[in-house]
Amino acid sequence: MEEKRLLKGNEAIALAAIRYGADGYFGYPITPQSEILETLEAEMPWETTGMVVLQAESEVAAINMVYAGAACGKAVFTSSSSPGVSLKQEGISYIAAGELPALIVNVMRGGPGLGTIQPSQADYFQATKGGGHGDYHLIVLAPSSVQEMADFVYLGFDLAFKYRTPAMILADGIVGQMMEKVVLPPARARRTDEEIAAQCPWAVTGKNGRGHSNVMTTLELNSELMEKHNEHYQQTYRLIEENEVRYQEYYTEDAEYVIVAFGSVARICLKAIEEARQQGVKVGLIRPITLWPFPTKRIAQLGAQTKGMLCVELNAGQMIEDVRLAVNGTVPVYHFGRMGGIVPTPQEVLDAFNEKFNEAKM
């Protein structure tokens, strides 16, 4: 049964995870996402679904608990915010190397360093280019509403298990903190140990009568074998790039200009675009939902049919690099961003647009 609630984005993540049938959550408090751990502790899912919830001693311990749970074939996740997610990177690399399904939530705050607790999108590079050591990718989902915070828990877990790869929900502090109406997806039962053994024959469960041992390790000292492992990871990534690109478009059919924005910023841009259209300027919006795999092909097509693009981000210009690679010089691509926790108004976006594209000026 679905359930309609008024929730913060962070609360939606927690409740959706319980309804998904997650087996475990391991986290450490950090603003602006502590409501995820708080909500889970208040809900006491160990009494209902049997889900384990543990406040770990650090982000480092938490991500290694996720690595362990995932190695057991369990649906486990962790959440943090930017500085904490930096701490998790070694563990995420292990999870990717172990080809383990897991969900990581980053509710981004302004950096670098300890930075600020206000919203930011400055971890785009970290999330989409790997983040930790070695050649790997995460599936990165960028929610722009509380509804998507809930939905992407399901999508993130499902994709993680489908491809045996970690997935990340890369939310900005706005989506984590704001309250909206949300329809919680139908509840699923947690998988039984028998179902896990059948669906994840690689899972470390104790030999459990299977006759041979399962070992989860990411160590391979034979370079030839290690290269083979890497080739296998890359095959998985190509498959994900082929099948899992997601994005949403607004007003692009007749657009002469296109704004590219993700997360909550896309909604601010949509307001600016509606304003511009009232003034007769044909602007459209593409909102990448998967930041990796990136909607490269679609952005290239849009580049071919428009006069220019504007990337609006809460950072110094990160996604713009992927947009420029996509259009490959066919159209000018500009950046407008605020940093350090500042969120632009629709008018600021419109002003930036008008400044970059003089000819479109009213």
Added chain:
Amino acid sequence: MTPEEIMKPENLVYAKPRLLNDNHMHYCPGCSHGVVHRLVAEIIEELGIEDSTIGVAPVGCSVFAYNYIDIDWIEAAHGRAPAVATAVKRLNPSRMVFTYQGDGDLAAIGTCETIHAANRGENIAIIFINNAIYGMTGGQMAPTTLEGMKTSTTPYGRRVDLNGYPLEMSKLLAQLDGTCLVTRQAVHTPAAVRKAKAAIKQAFINSMEGRGTSVVEIVSTCNSGWKMTPAQSNKWMEENMFAKYPLGEIKNTVKK
């Protein structure tokens, strides 16, 4: 009795445990790891828990423990074995879960995870190999390196003013309410091996019974790192290591 008769299977009094497979161990001759591996395999077999045991291997010399003992394993990042074991046990409460860690892993990079897992009283067994040196990386100073002891990063001997004091991890862990068994053993003589085996066995049973965290420290030799023969190493360990790390039970809250 002829040698042929003695070698008959019915006359065997000692054999390699079935769970210790035939892979060639990479451990140096004289190293304590081989004996402790054997004990772990033997105890799992004796307790009949092969199908319900999950081991957590560390980073360090025993990183390949999973190549030798034929059970399910997870290889943890350096120092994180107690965090890994925490999640494994909480998500699989019916399993016997143990970590196997060296002094660098457990007492330097993993101190935080070790103390917090033990303080939460996680129902896991921790086997702690203390040879006072980083063996795998070539003999650098460990947190447990003795004062004055030469290593590749303390070539003139460990100096307290530069490097601090040898860390008595078991003594520290015994202070925590979450530990039910903390004991220090060795495997350099048959008598010591028997005691160490009993300690590890109790630790495994504690994990199964959910009694809290058990820590079995094995004061060990690293003849390669110490640059001694195996026999010299045992003697040096008795004279120097046991003085700082005396053998025996430090804490046992389980009624016998």
